Amino acid sequence: MRAVFFKGKDHPLVVQNIKKFRPVKDQVLVRLQHAALNHLDIWVWREKDSLSPEGNILGSDGCGVIEEVGEDVDPLFIGMEVIINPALDWGENPIVQGNSFRILGYPDNGTFSDYIVISKKYIFEKPEHLTSAESAAVPLAALTAYRALFSKARLRSKEKVLITGIGGGAALWVLQLAVGYQGRVYVTSSSPEKIAKAKQLGALGGFNYNDPDWVQQALKESGGGFDIIIDSAGGNQFSKLIELAMPGGRIVNFGRTNGNITDIATRLLYSKQISIHGSMMGTRDEFLSMLDFLESRNIKPVIDKTFPLEQAEEAMRYMEEGHQFGKIILQISK
CATH class of the missing domain: 3.90.180.10 (Medium-chain alcohol dehydrogenases, catalytic domain)
Incomplete structure (x- = not known):
């Protein structure tokens, strides 16, 4: 072999x-x-x-x-x-x-x-x-996405969701799962082509994080921010997610493709009463629930x-x- x-x-x-x-x-x-x-x-x-x-x-x-x-x-x-x-x-x-x-x-x-x-x-x-x-x-990416979106962020129908760095497997699974649950999904990427493809999968909008005004654009287009932000990048841009979160918002991170988080806007964190969750993989029950979700909605x-x-x-x-x-x-x- x-x-x-x-x-x-x-x-x-x-x-x-x-x-x-x-x-x-x-x-x-x-x-x-x-x-x-x-x-x-x-x-x-x-x-x-x-x-x-x-x-x-x-x-x-x-x-x-x-x-x-x-x-x-x-x-x-x-x-x-x-x-x-x-x-x-x-x-x-x-x-x-x-x-x-x-x-x-x-x-x-x-x-x-x-x-x-x-x-x-x-x-x-x-x-x-x-x-x-x-x-x-x-298996790995869909399980990671399922736990982050449902067990950690506890997505509810019609909530606004921002997914950073669209294009990778886990981020795309978050997009498809959230759309399948009637979430209102937005994405970020440095690639206009990836943003366009994400819209074909159901995203309502996308923002190029290399644009210095992308945070203001996202706040305007989303109507004031996001209920849920799913991040797999970390890095020195993480503090912008605090700014983008709605009061009572939930931020979930499961990756560090941009390195360690270097700063957090502490005043916004507590004044908005934001929850930040770390997440990794998932349980057997979550794996079974994830498979059932994919089959019931015919998601590929x-x-x-x-x-x-x-x-x-x-x-x-x-x-x-x-x-x-x-x-x-x-x-x-x-």
Whole structure:
């Protein structure tokens, strides 16, 4: 079987042939058809060290067919098309993950390979309305978006939502989920083309954050600000989100593509009584609710580009450039 190995920080990714995995106890062996990239893969590649001399198999998202099962798994699972929940060992507290929580792909071997073995509790039937490639685009990003939008921000119908940095997988899932729940959605981007595409997906407006007057434009067009702001950038622009939030507004952050937050307008924070939430991944119940939401509203992911497994590093570099609008997929088998 082929697998894409991460050997260490900034080392080239290596495609190697290794012995096929075998499931034990409660595990299943999934023959993967497609996987999807996330910014998590970039951060591991650029910031982490390999945990073993052989390296680690990256990848959190995948869809495939169960080919073999362990001794504690019903043989009827064989042949089932499944997607994988990459949130491992969340713990008992739905509010926050426990100390054993980790995300599939690091340190556990992930989905950038022909096969994966994983506990049966992390597999779910592929949504009927999605292809294998579309299903691979769901798990990490859609779960992150669902928790941020519904569990943290508690979106209500007709509320105004601002999504920063539209174009990445999680931000697009927030857009589609919010539109599906009748939210009034606006976006930011440095790309007029991405803003135009977001409008085609249901956004009411968009703002170029390189424009020095974009905050004033957003306040005017939205009628005074936003009930909910979903941010995956952080960085030194975060204080502008405080200005854009309505009194009693909720801001949720789940990323740092622009680095650490450097300042917050403290007076506006308390005078507007704004809530700021950090969010990451989600629980099993949220994963199930997210799948039900997608199926009940026939929502499909936006896919930007597909690469063969052997071009995983090329796909990672493409993601780093930041030009994509939608998920980046690896085709593993047909």
